[in-house]
Amino acid sequence: MTGRRSLPIALWLAGLAVAAVLAARTRYVADMSAFLPADPTPAERLLTDLLRSGPASRTILVALQGGTATARARLSMHIADQLRRDPAFLAVANGDAADAERGRRFLFDHRYLLSAAVTPGRFTAAGLHAAIAATIDDLTTPAGPWLKSLLPRDPTGEVLRIAAQWEGGASPRSLDGVWMSASGRRALLVAQLRAPGSDIDAEQRDIAAIRSAYRAARRADGAAARAVRLELSGPAVFAVAARAKIERAAFTLSLLGSLLVVALLFAVYRSAAAVLVGLVPVLSGALAGIAAVAATFGYVHGLTLGFGITLIGEAVDYSVYYFIQSGLAPDPARQGATWRERYWPTVRLGALTSACGFAALASSGFTGLAQLGVYSIGGIVAAALTTRYVLPRIAPRALRVRDVGPWGR
Secondary structure, eight states, X not given: OOHHHHHHHHHHHHHHHHHHHHHHHSEEEOOGGGGSBSSOOHHHHHHHHHHHHOTGGGEEEEEEESSOHHHHHHHHHXXXXXXXXXXXXXXXXXXXXXXXXXXXXXXXXXXXXXXXXXXXXXXXXXXXXXXXXXXXXXXXXXXXXXXXXXTTTOTTOHHHHXXXXXXXXXXXXXXXXXXXXXTSSEEEEEEEESSOTTOHHHHHHHHHHHHHHHHHHHHHHGGGGTTOEXXXXXXXXXXXXXXXXXXXXHHHHHHHHHHHHHHHHHHHHOOHHHHHHHTHHHHHHHHHHHHHHHHHHSEEEHHHHHHHHHXXXXXXXXXXXHHHHHTTOSSGGGHHHHHHHHTHHHHHHHHHHHHHHHHHHHTOSBHHHHHHHHXXXXXXXXXXXXXXXXXHHHSOTTOOOOOOHHHHO
């Protein structure tokens, strides 16, 4: 192979290497906020922030079921103690005495932010006089002895106002010093993660940390804890489980689809080498699409991969066109040259029209759709160029595609 003939192969291999590095180093996310407008309104921005890092998206509910109430309570305390030492958890609450003390301290430290009675006029001379007078009057109530100790540090009585705000609110049942369900059959914990709700990898690690703490606590508590089962719920748990299910389904369906395509191509080509070579444009296009998205956006959304691979499925057609149309050349020695002269302009036109069609997606104001457009354009262009410059140089020379006309008839 001369230097001029080997140059396209060298450029193709170099391009694949660069694309592989970009694909390996990029981030793959499943944050559905990528399909929200790129320039959101304040309400849409608030929704996006809540989806990514809101309290609900970072909360995991933990239940311990089975065994005796004492075993569940002991296990709850051990798990909570271990998770509180883990910096990945912002807070862990299970209703024990230490947790209650932390809650009271937090409430006192943030009383001016939490009290509905705090207004701009609250700290004027008249406002302070009225607030302190009201607090002194409250000393005559049943809460007086408790309020008396707080008076020097909270003269305006904000803690009492907050307690009045929350009076009558539902609270978990407490048994053996920890939270229990209404039936008493489950010990309850609430864990708040430090990682944002959009970071599914971190959520998966945090869930694994909870399970590890549960196993360690069971070993420490001995036989009494063996009957206690761990149950997890919450948006983070759902997100991790959904991603795992999607990955399994995508892998299974992709594998089945690939096997069907390979089987069909082999039935026509009757050559394993031709089948492998025919898949080169598809694989090159898929890798180029990922690299294009990674270079443009800095990350790749999982849905972009799922939909993008199906959209560049037409890359399989390029190799089919080449093998069938080049076999029509009267001179086998000039198969590649004949195909480039007669048929490549048609394939090129098809690739360009497809790329123009996906350009509308690439200019979308939704990041997820824009990624899909960039992925498809990059994949289709790379597959077409691979078919034009690489396939004729690596395709089997003696390939003759068998006549499938009888199948059609």
